[in-house]
Amino acid sequence: xxxxxxxxxxxxxxxxxxxxxxxxxxxxxxxxxxxxxxxxxxxxxxxxxxxxxxxxxxxxxxxxxxxxxxxxxxxxxxxxxxxxxxxxxxxxxxxxxxxxxxxxxxxxxxxxxxxxxxxxxxxxxxxxxxxxxxxxxxxxxxxxxxxxxxxxxxxxxxxxxxxxxxxxxxxxxxxxxxxxxxxxxxxxxxxxxxxxxxxxxxxxxxxxxxxxxxxxxxxxxxxxxxxxxxxxxxxxxxxxxxxxxxxxxxxxxxxxxxxxxxxxxxxxxxxxxxxxxxxxxxxxxxxxxx
Amino acid sequence: xxxxxxxxxxxxxxxxxxxxxxxxxxxxxxxxxxxxxxxxxxxxxxxxxxxxxxxxxxxxxxxxxxxxxxxxxxxxxxxxxxxxxxxxxxxxxxxxxxxxxxxxxxxxxxxxxxxxxxxxxxxxxxxxxxxxxxxxxxxxxxxxxxxxxxxxxxxxxxxxxxxxxxxxxxxxxxxxxxxxxxxxxxxxxxxxxxxxxxxxxxxxxxxxxxxxxxxxxxxxxxxxxxxxxxxxxxxxxxxxxxxxxxxxxxxxxxxxxxxxxxxxxxxxxxxxxxxxxxxxxxxxxxxxxxxxxxxxxxxxxxxxxxxxxxxxxxxxxxxxxxxxxxxxxxxxxxxxxxxxxxxxxxxxxxxxxxxxx
Amino acid sequence: xxxxxxxxxxxxxxxxxxxxxxxxxxxxxxxxxxxxxxxxxxxxxxxxxxxxxxxxxxxxxxxxxxxxxxxxxxxxxxxxxxxxxxxxxxxxxxxxxxxxxxxxxxxxxxxxxxxxxxxxxxxxxxxxxxxxxxxxxxxxxxxxxxxxxxxxxxxxxxxxxxxxxxxxxxxxxxxxxxxxxxxxxxxxxxxxxxxxxxxxxxxxxxxxxxxxxxxxxxxxxxxxxxxxxxxxxxxxxxxxxxxxxxxxxxxxxxxxxxxxxxxxxxxxxxxxxxxxx
Numbered sequence: 001x002x003x004x005x006x007x008x009x010x011x012x013x014x015x016x017x018x019x020x021x022x023x024x025x026x027x028x029x030x031x032x033x034x035x036x037x038x039x040x041x042x043x044x045x046x047x048x049x050x051x052x053x054x055x056x057x058x059x060x061x062x063x064x065x066x067x068x069x070x071x072x073x074x075x076x077x078x079x080x081x082x083x084x085x086x087x088x089x090x091x092x093x094x095x096x097x098x099x100x101x102x103x104x105x106x107x108x109x110x111x112x113x114x115x116x117x118x119x120x121x122x123x124x125x126x127x128x129x130x131x132x133x134x135x136x137x138x139x140x141x142x143x144x145x146x147x148x149x150x151x152x153x154x155x156x157x158x159x160x161x162x163x164x165x166x167x168x169x170x171x172x173x174x175x176x177x178x179x180x181x182x183x184x185x186x187x188x189x190x191x192x193x194x195x196x197x198x199x200x201x202x203x204x205x206x207x208x209x210x211x212x213x214x215x216x217x218x219x220x221x222x223x224x225x226x227x228x229x230x231x232x233x234x235x236x237x238x239x240x241x242x243x244x245x246x247x248x249x250x251x252x253x254x255x256x257x258x259x260x261x262x263x264x265x266x267x268x269x270x271x272x273x274x275x276x277x278x279x280x281x282x283x284x285x286x287x288x289x290x
Numbered sequence: 291x292x293x294x295x296x297x298x299x300x301x302x303x304x305x306x307x308x309x310x311x312x313x314x315x316x317x318x319x320x321x322x323x324x325x326x327x328x329x330x331x332x333x334x335x336x337x338x339x340x341x342x343x344x345x346x347x348x349x350x351x352x353x354x355x356x357x358x359x360x361x362x363x364x365x366x367x368x369x370x371x372x373x374x375x376x377x378x379x380x381x382x383x384x385x386x387x388x389x390x391x392x393x394x395x396x397x398x399x400x401x402x403x404x405x406x407x408x409x410x411x412x413x414x415x416x417x418x419x420x421x422x423x424x425x426x427x428x429x430x431x432x433x434x435x436x437x438x439x440x441x442x443x444x445x446x447x448x449x450x451x452x453x454x455x456x457x458x459x460x461x462x463x464x465x466x467x468x469x470x471x472x473x474x475x476x477x478x479x480x481x482x483x484x485x486x487x488x489x490x491x492x493x494x495x496x497x498x499x500x501x502x503x504x505x506x507x508x509x510x511x512x513x514x515x516x517x518x519x520x521x522x523x524x525x526x527x528x529x530x531x532x533x534x535x536x537x538x539x540x541x542x543x544x545x546x547x548x549x550x551x552x553x554x555x556x557x558x559x560x561x562x563x564x565x566x567x568x569x570x571x572x573x574x575x576x577x578x579x580x581x582x583x584x585x586x587x588x589x590x591x592x593x594x595x596x597x598x599x600x601x602x603x604x605x606x607x608x609x610x611x612x613x614x615x616x617x618x619x620x621x622x623x624x625x626x627x628x629x630x631x632x633x634x635x636x637x638x639x640x641x642x643x644x645x646x647x
Numbered sequence: 648x649x650x651x652x653x654x655x656x657x658x659x660x661x662x663x664x665x666x667x668x669x670x671x672x673x674x675x676x677x678x679x680x681x682x683x684x685x686x687x688x689x690x691x692x693x694x695x696x697x698x699x700x701x702x703x704x705x706x707x708x709x710x711x712x713x714x715x716x717x718x719x720x721x722x723x724x725x726x727x728x729x730x731x732x733x734x735x736x737x738x739x740x741x742x743x744x745x746x747x748x749x750x751x752x753x754x755x756x757x758x759x760x761x762x763x764x765x766x767x768x769x770x771x772x773x774x775x776x777x778x779x780x781x782x783x784x785x786x787x788x789x790x791x792x793x794x795x796x797x798x799x800x801x802x803x804x805x806x807x808x809x810x811x812x813x814x815x816x817x818x819x820x821x822x823x824x825x826x827x828x829x830x831x832x833x834x835x836x837x838x839x840x841x842x843x844x845x846x847x848x849x850x851x852x853x854x855x856x857x858x859x860x861x862x863x864x865x866x867x868x869x870x871x872x873x874x875x876x877x878x879x880x881x882x883x884x885x886x887x888x889x890x891x892x893x894x895x896x897x898x899x900x901x902x903x904x905x906x907x908x909x910x911x912x913x914x915x916x917x918x919x920x921x922x923x924x
Contacts, residue, residue: 002360003745006830010741014734014801015757021798022764025775032774086660089653102911103661106668109903111876113861114896118671121889127682129670161663222768225861229880243768251866256774263771270766339825361824362833368825374818378840391827439826 033260051261060237061262064245065269068221071241075159076216080209082160083167088197090168091175101172108165112158116229119158123230148238151231155239158226163219167212174208175201206285214278221270242266291317291352293338293443293476298347300337300500307333308500311347315443315476320469322491322508323480324523330500331480335445338478339366351442366443367436367475371451373428375420381407381431382416388439406434410468426457433465437472444475448482455593466490484526488512496520518564518639527569527597529633530607534565541565541629544604547582552629554645563642566633569597569610573626581624582607589617600625668900675700675894682889700890704898713895716878717902720858722789723874727796728853732846734797735804740834742805743812744820758809761802769799769862780867787871795863800856804849811845812838847910858903875899 033051035044055061086104090097107115122129123144131141144150178201186196224243227233233240233248240248246266250259293315300308308330315321323331336342338349340361349357356364367388375384382400385407389399407413410430420428429449436444449465450458466489469477479490487494487508494508504511504520515521521529535542537560541549575581584602591597591614598609598617607625617623634642673690674682681694690696699708706712738761741747742754776795777786785791815838823833864877873881879895 003830007741007745007747009831010737010745010834011747011757014738014805017730017734018761018764018798018801021779021794022772024779025772028775028778029771082660085656089657094653094657100657100661102908103664105907105911106904107664109855109907110900111859111861111879111903113859113876114879114899115667117879117883117892118667118896120883121674121893122667122670124889127889129666129688132688161667218766221766224768224770225876228861229883243770246768247770247773250770250774259774263768267767267771271763274766339821341821341824360829361821362827362829364825365827366825368822370818370822372816372818374816374822376819376822376837388826435826 029260029263032257033264035257037257047257051258052265054258055261055265058262060240061242061245061265064237064240064242065266067239068241071155071159071223072217072220075156075163075220076213078156078160079164079167079216080213082164083212084171084209086164086168087172087175090172104165104168106165107162108169110162112162113225113229115162116158116226119154119226120230123154145231146235148235151235151239154230155223155226158230159220159223162226163216167216170212170215171205171208174205174212178204203285203287210278210281210285213281214274217277218270218274291442291474291476292350293356294348294350296348296350298337298344298349300333300342301345306500307342308337311502313495313502313505315478317442317476318473319492320477320479320490321493321495322487323478323495323497324482324484324487325497326523327482329497331497332447333500334497335368335447335478335480338443339368339445340364364443365439365441366445367439367441368445368447369429369432369436369449371448373420373425373432373452375428375431375435377420380417380419381412381423384420384431385434385438388435392439403434403438406438410434410464425453426461429453429461430464433468437468440472440474442475444469444472444477446477446479448480450481450486462486462489482526484512484524487524494524496523498523514641514644515633516641518566518635521566521633521635521641525568527592527608527610529566529568530572530605531564531566531635532605532607534563534632534634536560536563541632543582543627544602546603547627549627549629552632552645554630554643555632555634558634558643562637564635564637564639566635567607567627567631568633569608571628571631572607572609573628574598574609574611575624575626581626583622583624586617586619586621586623588619589615598623668897671893671896674889675897677890677893679888679890700888700894701898703891704895710891711878711882711895713875713878713898716873716875717899719789719872720874720876721902723792723796723872724854724857726789727793727800727857728850730793730797731800731804731853732849735801735849736808736842736846738801739805739808740812740838742809744817744830758805761805764798764802769860773862773866776863777866786867787869789872792863792867792872792874795867796857796860799860800853803852803856807849807852808842808845811842815841851907851910854906855903 031044034046034048036047036051037044090101094100121127123131125131125141125143125145128144130144134141142150144154182200182204183196186200191199222243223241224247227239227241227244228247231239233244242262243266246259246262249255249262295311295313295315298308298311299306311334323334325331333342337344340359344357348355351364376387379387382403385403386396386399389402390396394402404413404416407416410433412427412430412434415423415427420431423431433446433449436446446465446469450461453461462485469479469490479486481487491508494504494506494511495502496504496511498519504516511520512524515524518531521531532543534544536551536555536558539551541551541555543549543565582602582604584600584607586598587601587606588599589596590599594613596611596613596615596617598611598615600607600609600623602625609625631645633644636642670688673688676690676696676698677694678697678699702708703710704713706714742758747754747757772795780786780788780791780795783791785794819837819841820830820833823837824830828836858874859876860874861876861880864872864874865880868874868877876899879892879899882895883892
């Protein structure tokens with residue numbers, strides 16, 4: 001049994017399982033995207049690229065993509081800043097650090113869809129806690145699900161509550177493995193804490209920051225659960241994201257073929273965008289002499 | 291039980307890592323590999339260990355095809371530069387691991403291990419984890435583990451490189467004693483330090499750019515390096531190589547210095563050559579001797595010796611002087627050339643004559 | 648930032664974390680009147696607590712029973728995580744130690760292939776998976792859902808563990824191979840004991856993402872194997888009062904929190920830092 005046998009033994013079971021489970025759906029999607037299937041018939045016709053042509057001029061789809069861009073970038077940014085601050089304070093040492101760490105971990109372990117139900121109950125205009133507190137404070141109530149900005153706000157709140165702990169965890173781990181020498185040296189040299197942070201800590205954390213940001217971007221792009229439960233993409237289509245749009249078209253309206261086209265477009269766009277973002281971030285974070 | 295390589299070569303893509311290595315290693319002898327950092331010493335050892343595959347040539351052990359065997363069937367041991375031990379096993383567990391792997395009972399394994407661990411001086415540290423040992427102690431564990439199973443081939447890749455100077459000197463002696471007990475193994479030891487080679491080796495193999503460029507008894511190679519490259523590898527501090535000419539019975543160093551031709555160079559045809567001088571054989575001149583004049587470039591104190599780098603119009607000269615001296619950068623010095631100790635090379639680097647003893 | 652601002656910020660965030668959870672907790676103990684009157688917060692002061700909501704979801708009052716769903720979630724998550732961590736871990740080790748290649752594709756391309764699976768939103772795969780499982784007669788079965796979830800969880804494990812393994816000097820497994828272990832034995836005896844933190848982190852993420860899956864359970868299971876999130880969301884779809892929903896929310900969250908608290912000791916040891924590049 002040479003080394004080739006073992007090479008294969010390690011990689012192939014996992015890789016083959018993955019390919020087996022994914023390859024059919026992928027090929028199927030491609031084939032279906034070139035048909036006009038809507039579940040009612042049993043055969044698959046061939047309509048070539050007409051679904052694809054429709055996709056290019058589908059304003060709803062592209063506005064949902066744009067919305068997603070806003071959403072993903074903004075929430076990831078906020079989570080990054082908050083998570084970094086939390087990680088920084090724990091790392092620097094704070095009373096009750098262990099307690100805080102445990103508590104802050106909790107949102108990460110909750111189920112997004114179920115938490116969306118809870119947020120819904122908080123943001124209900126009539127019996128929810130949000131308006132209840134506003135009323136107690138003598139302020140006017142807000143139409144959380146009837147107005148565009150509040151609706152978007154509720155989604156952001158749910159998302160930030162849920163995933164900031166992930167950033168926190170990730171960045172804290174990164175801080176813990178930073179080499180201590182540069183920081184000690186800077187302190188001895190008399191640099192102020194903010195200078196130390198911006199010139200040393202932050203640049204050293206660059207690779208980990210980039211990793212965390214990319215992961216969150218990938219994951220948050222798929223957002224579906226909270227939108228489904230909390231706003232149903234409302235009001236109107238103010239909170240409609242590509243995944244919701246996809247679900248609507250393919251599963252709710254049975255436009256399977258068109259849905260497949262949208263899905264593949266989404267995949268391609270995401271891969272391209274993420275590769276670009278990754279390259280840009282890596283370029284910005286390259287070491288510079290000073 | 292010989293390890294025989296015939297025209298062995300390793301290429302990875304366009305890169306040639308080893309080329310044309312033909313050598314017969316005998317058990318019970320210690321072979322020292324010397325060469326620059328990327329000369330191929332580590333690659334050769336990893337190929338023998340089976341971690342790299344041969345892309346051309348043959349490798350046989352005891353007459354049988356060695357290259358076809360995967361690493362774990364080759365019965366070779368290796369000691370690395372970095373102190374590699376199993377971090378989660380105690381010293382005793384580390385050393386008994388190879389024995390247990392080949393099916394020995396725990397009792398017998400521990401007994402054998404105890405003896406060897408005592409021999410390397412770690413008898414009091416049986417239950418320590420490697421992380422709690424000093425560098426020198428970790429390497430001792432590593433070598434105990436390598437020696438314990440009387441492997442066919444014992445490979446040591448610059449094992450003392452990461453230790454400090456004093457420790458290196460001490461362990462050098464210990465290693466030599468330990469390695470000579472490996473009577474049944476082919477022992478191959480890589481180093482960049484000539485002093486280690488001379489102390490430990492039965493046979494010296496010089497490698498450069500993936501090829502073997504000279505081999506022989508250490509003293510022989512040292513006295514007769516067959517090229518400038520070998521001379522540079524085998525001398526530390528480096529040999530000073532200066533352009534030279536022989537004409538009219540005179541040895542001319544550079545443009546200025548003319549010396550009477552020394553005995554061992556009589557009969558060499560006139561022409562252009564390169565002259566090499568050992569750092570330990572060059573001296574700072576006192577008045578009255580014929581000297582090469584230069585300016586001090588760098589002064590290094592190494593151990594109990596001083597290295598003085600002198601920049602002369604002919605070239606850079608390195609002098610090794612015993613004791614600690616304070617020469618200053620920029621100081622003007624004269625260097626006395628010991629013509630009787632000239633290593634003569636031709637312009638393409640091959641040895642013409644070495645000084646006799 | 649001055650000390651007080653720091654503590655203000657930390658307390659504010661902690662409060663923010665507690666808000667939805669405490670709201671759900673109190674609401675789960677409210678009576679219908681207490682809920683419909685408007686927002687009430689403090690038990691015994693503003694409303695009389697009752698366990699009606701809890702009885703509704705635990706099968707006591709006959710309204711719904713979430714316990715079987717929780718069991719389903721546990722089974723599916725456990726096995727999907729187990730397979731993902733094992734096969735993913737093996738694959739990650741291979742990608743860390745060996746060089747794979749086929750024409751121009753190498754290790755990093757294979758890793759990219761794994762990670763790209765995470766980019767696919769579940770909705771993209773819903774119909775094809777439906778047809779696939781239907782063809783294999785695995786709809787509404789534990790095994791079917793486990794297979795589907797594994798395809799999403801394995802990439803996480805691979806991504807985490809490749810970096811982790813890369814940080815363990817390969818000389819250690821080389822050493823084991825020289826001493827007579829084939830690569831699998833070398834892995835088992837030398838690298839695995841050192842990998843506990845990385846495995847713990849991978850396991851945690853697998854359990855979290857597996858347990859929280861909504862979409863596949865909605866689409867691929869019906870009566871036999873419905874998992875907890877799908878069941879709760881289904882309750883939400885019908886006209887189910889908030890006290891019951893809040894009880895179901897708290898009920899669903901507890902197991903996962905319990906699990907992670909137990910495994911947190913590995914995180915605390917800075918073990919995560921080994922898994923991060």
